[in-house]
Amino acid sequence: MTLGLRNNEVHLVPYSPAWAEAGSAECHRLQDALGRWTKDVEHVGSTAVPGLAAKPIIDICIGVQDMLHADAMAEEMSQLGYDYPGDVGIPHDRVFGREPGWRTHLVHVVVIDGPRWQAYLRFRDSLRADPALRAEYEALKRALATSHTADRYTYTQHKTAFVQRVLADLA
Template sequence: MVGLERGTVELVPYDPGWKREYTAEVERLESLVGDRVVKFEHAGSTAIEGLAAKPIIDMLAVVDDLDAEADLVAVLENHGYEHRSNDDVPDRLFLVKGPRTARTHYLSLAEYASDCYLEQVVFRDHLRSHPGLAAEYEELKRRLADAHPDDRESYTDAKSSFIEHVLERAMDGA
């Protein structure tokens, strides 16, 4: 099951159904956008087997040129997505799916070589290949979710130093 009220933080145990939710949404999106998206990636904690997460499917849609594909936003808005601000992420277009009371999907449109794409994929892959680090991340997320259940911004901000540390290790090949 997916869906969480906007602005809140609730972690649930890993659900193998998240992969099916991701795959079903990609199939739906591919029928809407055709070859304008180079590929899709399952990102975020729901893409890491065994990791507790907010029940919102994070997805990346890779495009060749973000400026040239900006009109995809209108297509996606006509099919259940809402365009949101980038929250200080300059190299993406960010959309959400689901009502405010039950956001189900996050979709970032980004170029392949963008920081947005690279950081999300490197972080995901590093946690997938380092289960101990993934467990450490889950423990941090649980503490922060308990501390900030109604303040997603504080929850996200408090995770940033851990994420930066993991990215540094991953980029250095550690």
């Protein structure tokens, strides 16, 4: 299994069962290192959905009681190989990236049980449970990846309406 993409690159690869193992291992590593701040650590994003093509980047969500804990984690995240790239356009998340210049992992730190935490888990779980929804999402991602191969921000922004629709249907 090869993980990672150059910054800003968008390229989808077929699902790999090794992603589940890599996601679980990284969640445990982060929990062990950051446990005094974290309430829960979950593998989220497309690599956490069996059968779904994805960018080969492991997305993880860390739930904290207070966003001040996210700021306090920065030094230890750096020791774990993560950098803090600053505002990446995701309100209410602190995002840390592993392997600067060649992203293999992204960690989203959010308030536990808050709207962002719930959204990450509900969207992931919906894709896992519904093969038709998963296929629809994959078709959208493939179309966007073709038209935005060098613009990950725009690729992600164009998926927002789909994600919001799924979450609204669950409400």
